[in-house]
Amino acid sequence: MGEVNTFIQSVPLNYFVILATVLFCLGVLGVLLRKNAIIILGCVELMLNSVNLLLAAFSSYMGDGNGQILVFFIMVVAAAEVAVGLAIIAMMYRNTKSVDVSIFNKLRG
Amino acid sequence: MDQIIFFIVAAIAVASAVSFVFNKNPMYSILSLIVTMFSIAGLYILLNAQFLGIVQVIVYAGAIMVLFLYILMMLNLNKADEGKKQNALKFIGVFAGGILFIGMLGAFRGVKQNIFAADGIDHSVGLTKNLGKLLFNEYILPFELASILILAGIVGAVLIGKKDL
Numbered sequence: 001m002g003e004v005n006t007f008i009q010s011v012p013l014n015y016f017v018i019l020a021t022v023l024f025c026l027g028v029l030g031v032l033l034r035k036n037a038i039i040i041l042g043c044v045e046l047m048l049n050s051v052n053l054l055l056a057a058f059s060s061y062m063g064d065g066n067g068q069i070l071v072f073f074i075m076v077v078a079a080a081e082v083a084v085g086l087a088i089i090a091m092m093y094r095n096t097k098s099v100d101v102s103i104f105n106k107l108r109g
Numbered sequence: 110m111d112q113i114i115f116f117i118v119a120a121i122a123v124a125s126a127v128s129f130v131f132n133k134n135p136m137y138s139i140l141s142l143i144v145t146m147f148s149i150a151g152l153y154i155l156l157n158a159q160f161l162g163i164v165q166v167i168v169y170a171g172a173i174m175v176l177f178l179y180i181l182m183m184l185n186l187n188k189a190d191e192g193k194k195q196n197a198l199k200f201i202g203v204f205a206g207g208i209l210f211i212g213m214l215g216a217f218r219g220v221k222q223n224i225f226a227a228d229g230i231d232h233s234v235g236l237t238k239n240l241g242k243l244l245f246n247e248y249i250l251p252f253e254l255a256s257i258l259i260l261a262g263i264v265g266a267v268l269i270g271k272k273d274l
Contacts, residue, residue, distance in 0.1 A: 007155050008226040010111040016152075017217060019119045023126055023145075025210040030130040032202030038181055039135055042142050045173065046126060049149050052161075056235075060156040063230030065243050068158055072244070075168050076255045080262030082173050086180045087266040093184050094272075 008061055016057035023050035037092065037099040041085050048078050115155065122148035135186050139177050146170040158235030 023046060030043030052071045059067025093099050125144035132138040146169040153162035233239055244252055 007111045007115075008157065008232075009228075010225070011115045012222070013224040013226075014217075014220070014222060015115060015119070018214070019122070019152075021210065021213045022123055025206055025213070026123075026126045026130050028209055029202065029206035032206055033130070033199060036135055036186070038177060038186070039129075039138055042129065042139060042177060045169075046129065046142065046145065049146065049169070053149055053152060056153055056156055056158050056161055060158055060235060061224070061226045061230075063226070063232070063234055065234035065240055068161055068235055068240055069243055069248050071161055072164065072240075073251060073255060075164060076259065079168055079173060080259055082176060083262050083266045084269065086176055087269040090180060090184065091269055099184065099186060 013057060013061050016054065020050040020054040020057075023047075023053070035100050035102050037089050037101050038086075040101065041082065041089065045078065045082065048074060111155075115152075118148050118151045118155065122152070135181055136178075139174065139181060142177075143170055143174045146174060153235075156235065157232055160235055160237045160240045163237075 027043045027047035027050065030046065031040050034040055034043065052074055055067045055071050055074075059065065059071075089099055092104065096103065122145050125141045125148065128141040129138050129145060132141060146165060150162045150165035150170065153159075153165055
């Protein structure tokens with residue numbers, strides 16, 4: 001890849017900030033509105049992705065690779081988080097035959 | 110030209126995210142989330158972060174979303190049986206989300222418009238070669254710790270998922 005990519009010199013950084021804001025707020029909206037626990041976990045993933053996009057955009061516009069390393073580590077942590085979270089959801093389903101979060105309001109085993 | 114490509118990919122990302130949040134059927138929701146992940150991978154590649162784009166496709170669109178679909182199919186939840194939520198709660202949720210969105214947009218209303226990349230910056234920081242050098246020199250300790258975290262995640266998932274402990 002010898003040639004220069006003109007993308008980051010013709011698209012303003014502000015567009016990425018707005019796009020990431022929209023995606024993050026959609027994720028928050030999903031967490032607040034939905035009742036399916038799997039979808040709520042997916043909304044958290046959407047929020048993580050929007051933050052990743054913002055970090056990568058800033059890193060790329062600055063010409064500094066450290067931000068992209070941070071994105072990589074966030075992806076690693078998100079993968080571990082999803083594995084444990086989905087195991088918890090499968091456990092919830094086994095105990096109550098439902099993944100509706102509104103019935104998990106009694107803090108007992 | 111670049112702006113047109115950006116707007117197309119961003120529109121796909123936002124549209125599929127909206128479909129993800131508001132679709133009643135969990136299966137269609139997760140499938141829309143996969144489309145969002147792919148369009149974000151496309152944005153990474155447009156940003157000259159090829160390594161992140163490929164990792165996004167492999168880890169997010171590949172592994173994590175397959176895990177979601179697997180759990181969804183295993184629990185047989187692929188039908189729209191979401192219970193009714195009270196209208197007041199819905200209204201509060203939309204209100205809080207809207208306030209967050211407006212607040213975030215307002216926070217950078219005064220920011221300088223049309224920020225572009227500087228002329229002399231390095232365009233190849235996102236290539237696998239350069240990120241690999243950075244990862245295995247400066248960030249070698251966090252990299253190894255991440256492997257321990259993944260191992261702990263695997264053990265935790267198996268431990269939680271076991272029927273009788």
